[in-house]
Amino acid sequence: MTINEYINRYIDEDFDVNSPLPFPIREKILPKGTMLIQYGEIERHAYFLKEGIVEIHIHNGKAENILEFITPFSFFCSYASLLTGLPSDCRVECVTNCNVTVVNQKDIIDAYRHSLIANKLGRYVTERLYLRRSTREKQLLNTSAEQRYIQFIASRPELVDIVPLYKVANYLGIHPESLSRIRKK
Amino acid sequence: MTINEYINRYIDEDFDVNSPLPFPIREKILPKGTMLIQYGEIERHAYFLKEGIVEIHIHNGKAENILEFITPFSFFCSYASLLTGLPSDCRVECVTNCNVTVVNQKDIIDAYRHSLIANKLGRYVTERLYLRRSTREKQLLNTSAEQRYIQFIASRPELVDIVPLYKVANYLGIHPESLSRIRKK
Numbered sequence: 001m002t003i004n005e006y007i008n009r010y011i012d013e014d015f016d017v018n019s020p021l022p023f024p025i026r027e028k029i030l031p032k033g034t035m036l037i038q039y040g041e042i043e044r045h046a047y048f049l050k051e052g053i054v055e056i057h058i059h060n061g062k063a064e065n066i067l068e069f070i071t072p073f074s075f076f077c078s079y080a081s082l083l084t085g086l087p088s089d090c091r092v093e094c095v096t097n098c099n100v101t102v103v104n105q106k107d108i109i110d111a112y113r114h115s116l117i118a119n120k121l122g123r124y125v126t127e128r129l130y131l132r133r134s135t136r137e138k139q140l141l142n143t144s145a146e147q148r149y150i151q152f153i154a155s156r157p158e159l160v161d162i163v164p165l166y167k168v169a170n171y172l173g174i175h176p177e178s179l180s181r182i183r184k185k
Numbered sequence: 186m187t188i189n190e191y192i193n194r195y196i197d198e199d200f201d202v203n204s205p206l207p208f209p210i211r212e213k214i215l216p217k218g219t220m221l222i223q224y225g226e227i228e229r230h231a232y233f234l235k236e237g238i239v240e241i242h243i244h245n246g247k248a249e250n251i252l253e254f255i256t257p258f259s260f261f262c263s264y265a266s267l268l269t270g271l272p273s274d275c276r277v278e279c280v281t282n283c284n285v286t287v288v289n290q291k292d293i294i295d296a297y298r299h300s301l302i303a304n305k306l307g308r309y310v311t312e313r314l315y316l317r318r319s320t321r322e323k324q325l326l327n328t329s330a331e332q333r334y335i336q337f338i339a340s341r342p343e344l345v346d347i348v349p350l351y352k353v354a355n356y357l358g359i360h361p362e363s364l365s366r367i368r369k370k
Contacts, residue, residue: 065327067323080316080319080320112305112308119301119308123304123308127311129315130318142243
């Protein structure tokens with residue numbers, strides 16, 4: 001799926017997939033291990049993942065947690081840094097070889113000034129990210145380790161077979177041994 | 186501040202505060218204790234808080250947590266329910282007398298079809314909500330009770346004198362007695 005097809009499918013069915021986007025894009029092939037942004041850098045790009053898996057990590061000075069697994073076809077970046085211009089408190093890493101479409105932050109901001117479709121796209125993508133963050137926050141405040149694992153399997157089935165268990169445990173804020181016990185049940 | 190003034194200040198300085206909004210609105214005065222949405226109901230409105238304080242709560246079957254304190258001048262509602270059409274997993278309560286501007290969900294969706302300013306507003310408000318949720322999620326995953334209290338004082342100074350301590354403890358996921366110890370330090 002391209003960004004044009006994404007817009008046609010989710011945002012505006014009248015959008016012709018062959019019409020130009022309201023911002024310039026470029027395609028990139030990124031080898032496994034590529035770090036798209038490091039802690040403390042300022043995010044200057046947004047990415048659309050066409051192939052591969054990306055992880056977003058945060059660090060509290062002692063340990064690192066997985067904040068998010070990104071799978072095709074979704075937008076990602078260090079979004080808080082992109083929005084605020086503040087240094088990133090997360091790092092973004094390609095954990096497989098990835099194909100991405102890249103958009104410059106500056107070009108997004110320009111397009112937001114006048115383009116209806118750019119604003120529809122920005123709003124829709126931010127809504128999806130909001131729902132993801134909001135669900136996670138409620139889970140962390142409010143559910144047991146077992147409930148979190150069951151919800152993970154139900155909501156991200158595409159990840160179950162490809163992400164190592166210790167990473168799933170880290171993402172869910174569960175001790176790896178507790179996750180093994182939960183899985184046996 | 187009105188919604189028109191909010192748009193002029195944060196979204197588009199060329200927006201004339203006397204020009205009509207892209208959706209109908211109505212003003213409402215709500216007495217303290219008004220429940221704007223209960224668990225399990227579907228959100229049909231968005232609100233702009235002009236005066237008062239609103240709390241958003243979630244419940245895990247055992248205990249209730251405060252998810253958010255809303256202060257003037259911001260938009261609020263059970264937003265995940267508004268976006269998905271699914272039953273609300275939170276309740277929204279006026280904890281003081283409140284003045285709000287109400288917009289119907291249906292009218293927002295209509296305006297999103299064609300209106301640049303409605304999409305700019307929806308995008309901007311969702312970006313702010315995303316940043317709030319994302320910050321909270323990282324705090325819950327990743328910071329000590331003491332760090333969370335310090336961040337709360339720094340980021341929400343307008344709440345420190347008016348919200349009772351047991352509610353702040355609940356919001357931060359800290360035991361009330363631990364919060365007392367932290368405050369003594």
